[in-house]
Amino acid sequence: MAQHRGHDAFHARANALRPPFALSLLRSAWPLFACLALAIVLQLVIRPMMPVFAAKMLLDIGTSIILAVSLTMVNGFTGQFSIGHAAFMAVGAYVGATIVYYGSFRLFGNANMHGGLLSGMIDSRNPLPLFSWADLLFLCSLLAGGLAAAACGYVVGLPSLRLKGDYLAIVTLGFGEIVRVLIQSQTTEVLSNPQTIAATPMYMWPKYSGGALGFSGLPFYSSLFWVWVFAGLTLLVAARLKYSSTGRAFLAIREDEVAAEAMGVPTTKYKVRAFVIAAFFAGIAGVLFAHTVGVQLNPGELGFLKSFDILIMVVLGGLGSISGAALAATILTILPELLRQPPTIWPWGLIAGVVLAAALTPFSEKRWKPAVTIAVILIAWEVMRWTARTLGVDLAGYRMVIYAIALVLMMILRPEGLLGIREIWELRPVRAGGRGKGARR
Amino acid sequence: MSDSPAANPRPVLDVERISIAFGGLKAVTDFTLQLPRGRLHGLIGPNGAGKTTVFNLLTGVYRPTSGAISLEGESLLGMRPSQRAAAGLARTFQNIRLFPDLTVLDNVRVACHLRTRHTLAGTLWRSSLAAGEELAIIERSRELLDILGLLHRERDDARNLPYGDQRRLEIARALATDPKVLLLDEPAAGMNPQEKIELRTMIRSIRDKFSLTILLIEHDMGVVMGLCERITVLDHGVTITEGTPEEVQKNPKVIEAYLGEPVALDAVAGGGGA
Numbered sequence: 001m002a003q004h005r006g007h008d009a010f011h012a013r014a015n016a017l018r019p020p021f022a023l024s025l026l027r028s029a030w031p032l033f034a035c036l037a038l039a040i041v042l043q044l045v046i047r048p049m050m051p052v053f054a055a056k057m058l059l060d061i062g063t064s065i066i067l068a069v070s071l072t073m074v075n076g077f078t079g080q081f082s083i084g085h086a087a088f089m090a091v092g093a094y095v096g097a098t099i100v101y102y103g104s105f106r107l108f109g110n111a112n113m114h115g116g117l118l119s120g121m122i123d124s125r126n127p128l129p130l131f132s133w134a135d136l137l138f139l140c141s142l143l144a145g146g147l148a149a150a151a152c153g154y155v156v157g158l159p160s161l162r163l164k165g166d167y168l169a170i171v172t173l174g175f176g177e178i179v180r181v182l183i184q185s186q187t188t189e190v191l192s193n194p195q196t197i198a199a200t201p202m203y204m205w206p207k208y209s210g211g212a213l214g215f216s217g218l219p220f221y222s223s224l225f226w227v228w229v230f231a232g233l234t235l236l237v238a239a240r241l242k243y244s245s246t247g248r249a250f251l252a253i254r255e256d257e258v259a260a261e262a263m264g265v266p267t268t269k270y271k272v273r274a275f276v277i278a279a280f281f282a283g284i285a286g287v288l289f290a291h292t293v294g295v296q297l298n299p300g301e302l303g304f305l306k307s308f309d310i311l312i313m314v315v316l317g318g319l320g321s322i323s324g325a326a327l328a329a330t331i332l333t334i335l336p337e338l339l340r341q342p343p344t345i346w347p348w349g350l351i352a353g354v355v356l357a358a359a360l361t362p363f364s365e366k367r368w369k370p371a372v373t374i375a376v377i378l379i380a381w382e383v384m385r386w387t388a389r390t391l392g393v394d395l396a397g398y399r400m401v402i403y404a405i406a407l408v409l410m411m412i413l414r415p416e417g418l419l420g421i422r423e424i425w426e427l428r429p430v431r432a433g434g435r436g437k438g439a440r441r
Numbered sequence: 442m443s444d445s446p447a448a449n450p451r452p453v454l455d456v457e458r459i460s461i462a463f464g465g466l467k468a469v470t471d472f473t474l475q476l477p478r479g480r481l482h483g484l485i486g487p488n489g490a491g492k493t494t495v496f497n498l499l500t501g502v503y504r505p506t507s508g509a510i511s512l513e514g515e516s517l518l519g520m521r522p523s524q525r526a527a528a529g530l531a532r533t534f535q536n537i538r539l540f541p542d543l544t545v546l547d548n549v550r551v552a553c554h555l556r557t558r559h560t561l562a563g564t565l566w567r568s569s570l571a572a573g574e575e576l577a578i579i580e581r582s583r584e585l586l587d588i589l590g591l592l593h594r595e596r597d598d599a600r601n602l603p604y605g606d607q608r609r610l611e612i613a614r615a616l617a618t619d620p621k622v623l624l625l626d627e628p629a630a631g632m633n634p635q636e637k638i639e640l641r642t643m644i645r646s647i648r649d650k651f652s653l654t655i656l657l658i659e660h661d662m663g664v665v666m667g668l669c670e671r672i673t674v675l676d677h678g679v680t681i682t683e684g685t686p687e688e689v690q691k692n693p694k695v696i697e698a699y700l701g702e703p704v705a706l707d708a709v710a711g712g713g714g715a
Binding site: 007010011013014015016017018019020021024025027028237240241244245246247248249251252255256258259260261262263264265266267273320421 | 531
């Protein structure tokens with residue numbers, strides 16, 4: 001094939017530079033183990049010490065990070081504009097939920113949470129085993145949800161990613177609506193009688209998923225462990241992609257599709273690749289979302305508004321920045337909750353503000369900018385609280401308005417997003433008296 | 442045709458009577474070109490003559506309505522631009538098309554990607570093969586940047602390079618695909634006289650160093666006449682003539698195409714891009 005013509009010298013050099021097998025294995029595997037260990041510590045050690053609402057917050061942040069970082073691979077890396085990410089989430093959620101719900105009935109005779117210590121957010125049963133077969137069921141449903149979403153991503157992406165421009169946006173939007181309407185139009189029945197379920201053939205299970213009323217009675221398997229294992233995995237995959245030949249090919253497509261193609265990047269194939277990987281993680285996030293405490297899986301919740309929520313995180317973080325997307329996902333998940341009952345931030349806020357401003361100063365060309373920005377945020381926050389108190393207004397009712405204003409301001413003041421295309425670890429301090437980049441000459 | 446005499450070795454790039462029409466406009470008609478290995482060939486013609494269209498036909502951006510293109514005997518018709526790049530056809534662009542937000546090094550590294558053998562799974566797992574190839578890519582890219590004198594700017598964003606450096610970076614990037622035939626679309630555009638002289642030396646040296654066959658479009662007659670061994674002249678999509686620089690300069694049809702009426706040829710040679 002033409003593929004391997006004349007690259008013998010390169011291949012020989014690449015072989016010479018190959019790290020030894022053991023070292024390579026260690027480098028490949030350690031982040032997985034680190035991520036697993038962190039998630040276990042988070043679930044078993046840190047969660048019991050946290051207030052319940054904080055743990056729930058941390059759970060939601062993890063899910064948001066999976067969604068935002070996976071969408072970054074499409075919208076950020078390859079520059080394609082997908083606005084149907086929640087649809088892949090919905091596909092994953094319903095596939096996963098069906099497996100877990102009806103699978104539980106087959107295996108345990110009811111749909112309660114049967115997981116061990118690593119599953120769930122409430123330690124209700126006693127004593128809990130570290131591991132139970134139900135955990136395996138949940139893991140399988142996570143992977144099945146991811147794979148189903150990835151398959152949908154392939155089917156949607158293959159025809160639409162051949163086209164340039166806004167077509168993908170329209171197709172993904174349409175796909176999202178199709179998925180939502182398809183689920184909503186199903187029967188509202190959810191089987192809950194073990195005998196009926198035993199009598200129903202497996203292929204009929206997806207039909208009884210609650211339709212427009214939502215899939216009720218799902219066990220709450222999602223835990224800090226599951227969410228953060230997969231958040232870690234998503235971050236790892238995104239980072240390994242970005243710093244690889246494949247990832248650079250993705251970025252090249254975003255930068256200039258014609259030039260990328262001319263330099264030997266098969267653009268359609270690579271766009272589909274990014275799209276399928278992103279859909280896989282969205283599917284997993286969907287399964288996690290469906291089994292979260294306090295969530296009632298409902299097709300209405302996974303419509304295009306949810307897609308836009310994810311899109312906002314990606315744009316706000318900076319298109320193409322993994323750490324930016326993760327940061328924005330964290331902030332935008334906390335902010336609406338924080339605005340319910342805006343706490344005073346003077347004592348801690350002042351300390352945090354000063355530390356943050358000092359940390360950011362070396363990276364800013366205008367040295368006063370971080371300090372001023374943080375000061376303005378702190379003052380605006382206090383003014384907001386004071387006004388609400390004086391007027392006797394309950395801010396919780398207006399929180400989405402405030403949230404929207406914050407987004408608009410952000411886009412006006414920093415249109416490239418928090419980090420642009422860069423990552424946190426790529427920021428280089430600006431040397432005094434000159435631009436960091438230009439000063440090198 | 443394939444029954445060419447033994448004295449004329451098989452051309453690296455063989456273009457047989459390709460034509461393309463956009464609606465009723467015949468942009469290129471029966472363009473024929475045979476490039477033997479190592480040839481430095483010029484493609485000139487007035488504005489709108491169809492030179493860049495020929496490049497787009499060769500690289501697969503457009504599909505010719507008739508004709509055949511083959512690279513070392515392998516037909517390129519029906520291949521996507523990326524497959525043609527993999528087959529050994531690289532190009533630069535008239536209006537620079539770098540990846541502006543990527544660093545200089547990454548611009549070149551992108552083009553190295555088609556040498557790699559590791560799979561997507563290898564990428565995600567960071568297999569030993571993937572790691573070795575990534576290191577080899579860095580090494581190769583820096584080598585190319587060094588040859589084109591851009592190594593000191595490897596960490597800058599491509600957008601921040603001065604114009605002449607951007608042109609050279611495009612050449613470095615094209616070289617990274619390990620081409621057999623390199624198509625240069627107005628490499629001297631926007632360069633000052635000093636840079637043009639350096640460019641001529643540089644193009645010759647990369648041709649020898651990488652045993653390339655080069656086809657270049659250029660408006661600057663000084664560069665074309667001083668550099669190319671043979672020249673094809675296009676006007677309104679039709680090949681007027683093909684020959685050595687001296688032959689082309691003397692050809693009255695060429696002078697007519699550029700100036701509209703027969704005048705002294707010094708006007709063409711000295712007058713630049715007309």
